[in-house]
Amino acid sequence: MSYSDFVRQYLTVAIFGGLAVGMVGLILGVGRILRPDRPQEQKYITYESGVDPVGIGWSQSQIRYYVFALLFVIFDVEAVFIFPWATRLETYGVFGLVEMGIFIVILALGLVYAWRKNVLKWV
């Protein structure tokens, strides 16, 4: 495959991108023409599960959630790698088993550290 062929393949990407933009524009445009337009004050309020919104959207959230978010990442990453690995475990053999064991142990050490630092308690 020559160099210019390689670049030309990106034409597909450009066409795909143009199509995506055009499609969204078309759908929104058609909707704009067809739908009735009766503005009301209530319609502009943020919808919060049927509850009237209180305060502004930029209010601060608890710093405690941040630690839980970080801990979530540990397990999330673990899951992302373990699922594909588990389906092919037989092919990987003992090597794969040991590798994943090391990976899980390292992540578990992070959890032990978090636990001993009292991060898991809701203060």
Added chain:
Amino acid sequence: MSALWSILAQVPPGGVISPAPEPVAPPGGPLPLPTPSVEWEALAPLIILMAGALLLLTITSLVKRKLHGFYAAYTIAVAVAAMVAVLPVWARVQGWPRLLWIDLTHDDGTGPFSTVGGAVGVDGFMLFVTVVICGAVIVGALLANDYLRREDLDGPELYVLMLLSAAGGVIMAMANDLIVLFLGLETLSIAVYVLAAMHRRRIQSQEAGLKYFVLGSFASAFFLYGIAMVFGATGSTNLIGIKDFMAEVVPVENGLLLLGLVFLLVGFGFKVAAVPFHAWSPDVYDGSPAPVVAYMAGAVKAAAFAGLARVFMVTFSNYANDWKPVIWALAILSMLGGAMLGAVQHNVKRILAYSSINNAGFILVAVAAADEVGVQAVLFYLAAYTFMVAGAFAVVTVVDRRGENRHELSDYRGLAHTNPVLALVFTIFLLAQAGVPFTAGFFAKFYAVTAAVNAGAWWLALVALLAAVVAAFLYLRIVAVMYMAGDEHGAVEVPAGPRIRVPVGGWLALAVCFVVTVGVGIVPSPLLDAAGEARPALVASPDAVTGPAAAASTGP
């Protein structure tokens, strides 16, 4: 749907697209995946650093009590163990028949080799850089012990991160694959970002960490994009594969490859703080805890230059005519820019940051030589510089006392009267960075300039000499303040501050750096020989399981 597929695949409707033959599984079960063979003893230095860090984290999280002093001692022990683990590998790579009483005749021969399916190269180059990084860890740990206790921040985290980032640096030095190189870069960087923000109560430290993180991630993105482009141009991320590809194929249009090289240079340029990618370095050096800077200034530079040397000086050596002018520009800008911008600073940490930019320029001069002499000069410079700069920041650590806010030039006034030894040692470290004879810095600069002259870039050598003269002002300014009692206008007699108590760890760190700086300055040949023997080598893996080299050579 099948009609659509057949149109797309341009086969007549009703035609059958035969599926690709499935690999037939043996009766015993599915095919086992071929796994690369691993030379564990060659990876021992890396594994010791990594496992040491994790073990320290585990021990300290299980033992609730603060173990003052244990963390630093443990870290130093791990770094020394990693250095010792380098020895047998070095002996094997250099083809020594025996090391002390141990017989070293290997079944699979001697000399540099690559392992883990060609992803990791084991050669003298990587081992040399490993020792340099471990040296930086030792000095950093010695300083951090007193610093953390002084600031009421004692804990294992700094040491764990230091060991992990050192492991990342070692990965960078041994990487034979651009992806592995990136992995090492990130391991090194992420740990150092956190280290920069290690002083929890100091707002400048937080700022330094955030600034380093944001700009560093940006540079990493450039680096990754460069890898993608090089892969697009050569069909491999493996350095051996790339080298093989370039030996066989001369592409008509190499714009993609050149663009990839530029992006890689941006990534490296950021890590080594070369002008114009230097803007982060004064702020980060100023804000980070001083022991962290003592470690980082040497180790991060060493790792980044190791990666730069392996990718550009070794792999892309046949493109040297294309990337050399860029390195020249970076070198000149860094040398002159560092010297001039540093001259107007009033904060000693910032002055030293600009000095490190200036020194990065000198190392780039050696990089621009793009031959074996150049690699030797780079390694010599890195080893010498690591200890000079660590020594200088050791003095900064001691002088700033509790609270870490005595970094102005005026805080060093009269230091020679209150602490004559400290002032003398600091003077030697500063003069070493300026390149005064009888210090390691002189030979480091000498060999860098010699490499440039050998490669025919005598004008670059001239600029380097000029920059060295300008940069000398930076260092002499600090020296003058320490030895003179009056203020900058010389009129008023300013009383010198109280005598500073130097802790034992501080003395030890200073002693290590002093011995290396002056020792190498008087007898440079052992280090020079070691740097000369530490040749980087790209050796194809005997069991190319992943086969990037084979795939690339049969490529387009």
